[in-house]
Amino acid sequence: MTHTLKVTAFLATVAQVMMGDAFAQQLKPQPWPTTLPTVEVPVFEKDTISIVQFGAISDGITLNTNSINKAIEECSNKGGGVVVIPRGTWLTGPIELKSNVNLHLKSDALLTFTADKSQYKLVETNWEGLAAVRNQSPISGTNLVNVAITGKGIIDGNGQAWRMVKRDKQTDSQWKKLLASGGVVSEDKKSWYPSEAALKASKIKNAGVIAPGKTLKDYEEIKDFLRPNLLVLTKCDKILLEGVTFQNSPAWNLHPLMSQNITIRNLTVRNPWYGQNGDGLDLESCKNVLVENSSFDVGDDGICIKSGRDEQGRKRAMPTENVIVRNCVVYSAHGGFVIGSEMSGGARNIYVSDCTFIGTDIGLRFKTTRGRGGVVENIFIKNINMKDIPGEAILFDMYYAAIDPVALAGEKRDAPKVVLLPVTEETPQFKNIYISNVVADGAEKAIFVRGLPEMNIHSLFLENMTLRAKKGVEIEEAKNLYFKNIHVIAEDTRPVVNIARSSALTFDGLKYNQGAEVLFNITGETSSNINVVNTKTADAKTPAEFGTDVNKKKALKISK
Incomplete structure (x- = not known):
């Protein structure tokens, strides 16, 4: 397999800019690469066997764990092929996939996993980027080659048997029904847990993270x-997930980890919107991936790129790279397309196009x-539709705090205190990111960019966008940003663009509400070298306001 990326000119431009901050050295947008990654798809023998041949019974009562696993094992031992799950309701415990096997669900097949936790053994695995002990996944496989789950059936993880539920995410009727089902409520009455043991463990810091000297x-x-x-x-190598509905997961839904040559297409991925940690797809330290023609309606991030957490992720040193995401729809989710926050191994060479986010908390979400x-770099995104986004349409935030992206009613959140720290291996980076052709019809904020004082978000390109939102653009601790043909339709125009402690910014062809109160508000003594061209600044009542610590001559240049 070969993989070629024409980004040499892109990187050369970035290198030139990093040499200085003169207005003439501002960055320019780059074209969509003409060569994308290639992904190898698994191929299977035509031999087909049914789980019924191994004694499986479709009555929703009989536990078919042994029958399904025996069918998979025998198929693999004979050289591979297709294991069929016929129409009907099939109750099972954990399923272990094997090499060269395509697990195929027929139409109207419902594969549902038992709520009996004793069926799931404790295993050493990975959770949120760290080595951890968890219950065995309903479906798992390690060190496999040529593996698939295909068809038109439904796989249900019975997640309600595992998940806690927050009171604020339930109506009164839903909450009463949940309490009547059993389980226990936390002391503050804000959360429900399926068992007393689960509530007790929730109070343990880093519960499940593997500690030296401990056994399962x-x-x-x-x-x-x-x-x-x-x-x-x-x-695993050469994975295909196609056509199936995956839903109701205990935690994350789909989690390829340290795998390659992954094809995901025509999937429906569902979780309750309130499902705790109910991510749709988490690609962690994977390479050569295609995700297409799939829909996500989940309780946490929709399509998410990860690569390990903190020191463990850096030591693993396996970025998620060479990823194509296209023609996907995300409904309920904390983010439509997301990178982070566990991105310690890096993310690079990622291409997202022709996607739609409807009702997603945040549209494009980069967090660390x-x-x-x-390092997150060489990210190309184009042709994105958004509608009714409760938070930011586009967000880059280096102060991620592991809380829901949209504050609940009455919840107060304070901005983090800005402190300059030394740059170390623990300092994350977002750079060389190009986003174009975005329409957002309704958001709380159009664009939010917040870097660190010691490591600004830099080399970010935004082009050809129409963003309708309550608030406009906010930029803090950023450098070498280029905005071209951005139309911000904001309800709150004081200001349209708020800039703090940022430099080397270009606004080319900025459009906004005629008669806006303030176009630019610029604060912070490090704010400088802000270049505005092809923009009717006179259409604002006040083109620019400045903080007392800003050198106006060095901060802003307006050209016709």
Whole structure:
């Protein structure tokens, strides 16, 4: 397999800009690369066997774990082929996939996983980028080659047996029904847990994270709390997920980990919108991936790129790279397309196009925090539609705080304190990111960019956008940003663009509400070299306001 990327000119431009901050050296947008990654797709033998041949019974009562696993194992041992799950309701415990096997669900096949937690053994795995003990995933596989799940059936993880639920995310009727189902409520009455053991374990910091000298047995008393991801494929090559509906996962839904040559297409991925940690797809330290023609309606991030957390992620040193995402729809989710926050191994060479986000908390979401390290670079995104976004249409934030992206009613959140720290291997970076052709019809904020004082977000290109939002653009601790043909239709125009402690910014062809109160508000003594061209600044009542610590001559240049 070959992989070629024509980004040489892109990187050369970035290198030139980093040599200085003169207005003449501002960055210019780059074209969409003409050569994209290639992904190898698995091929299977035509031999087909049914789980019924191994004693499986479709009555929703019989536990078919052994029958399904025996069918998969025998198929693999004979050289591979297709294991068929016929129409009907099939109850099962954990399924372990094998090399050269395509697990195929017929139309009207419902594969549902038991709520009996004793069926799931504790295993050493990975959780949120760290080595951890969790319950065995309903579907898993490690070190496999040529593996697939295909068809038109439904895979249900029975997640309600595992998840906690927040009171604020339920109506009164839903909450009463949940309490009547059993389980226990936290002391502050704000959360429901399916068991007393799960509630007790929730109070333990880093519960499940592997500690030196401990064995699996040491985690038995918090077993109820250690929710598994629905599907985990670790260190596998040539994966195909196609056509199936994956839903109701205990934690994350789909989690390829340290795998390559992954094809994901025509999937429906669903979780309750309130499902805690209910991500749709998390690609972690994977390479050569195609995700297309799929829909996500979930309880956390929709399509997410990860690569390990903090020191463990940096030591793993496996970026997620060479990824194509196209023609996907994301409904309920914390973010439509997301990178982070566990991105310590880096992310690069990622191409997202022709996607739609409807009702997603944040549209394009890039998140990290101090301690992660890692570099996110060479990201190309184009042709994105958004509608009714409760938070930011486009967000870059290096102060991620592991809280819901949209504050609940009455919830107060304070901005982080800005402190300059030394740059170390723990300092993350976002750079060389190009986003074009975006329409957002309704958002709380059009664009939010917040870097660190010691590591600004830099080399960011935004081009050809129409963004309708309550608030406009906010930029803090950023450098070498280029905005071209951006139309911001904001309800709050004081200001349209708020800039703090940022430099080397270009606004080329900025459009906004005629009669806006303030076009630019510029604060911070490091704010400088802001270039505005092809923009009718006179259409604003006040073209620019400046903080007392800003050198106006060095801060802003307006050209016709």
